[in-house]
Amino acid sequence: MFNRILRYVRNFYVATGLGLLAWMTFFDANDLPTQIRNWWKLRELDGEAKFYQARIKAVQTERQEVLGNDRLREKFAREKYLMKKVGEDVFVIVDEQNEPLEK
Known part of the structure; x- marks a missing residue:
């Protein structure tokens, strides 16, 4: 009789632990997929x-x-800003990618 109660209590704790683990892994606000997304976003930032x-x-x-x-x-x-003096003309020579030759 004591063994049956002990087995029932042990099964209850195992089932409760597995249920809690499943809840925290998939259904909680801080579930595992959200934590992984947040971790990747942190690395990117x-x-x-x-x-x-x-x-x-x-x-x-x-x-x-x-x-x-x-x-x-x-x-x-x-x-940088192609500014010029009054009465002065500025010519910028560019390459094929439309980038100035002098940098």
Whole structure:
């Protein structure tokens, strides 16, 4: 009799544990597929953050170079933004991919 009760209690705990595991794996708000999607999205966003941090560092370096010298500032404005002086014409020579030859 005691063995039957013990077996029943043990089966109850096993069944309850399996039911809880199934619930948390597939039906819960934080189920396994959602966790995997969130993990992949986090990796993607970390990669984007690294890219933008490197880009910010490059822009800051360029900014320090340009702001330190008036001649470099004028050269930068002419090359990047195609600015010109009054009465002056600017011609940009491009290659087959429509990219400027001088960079």
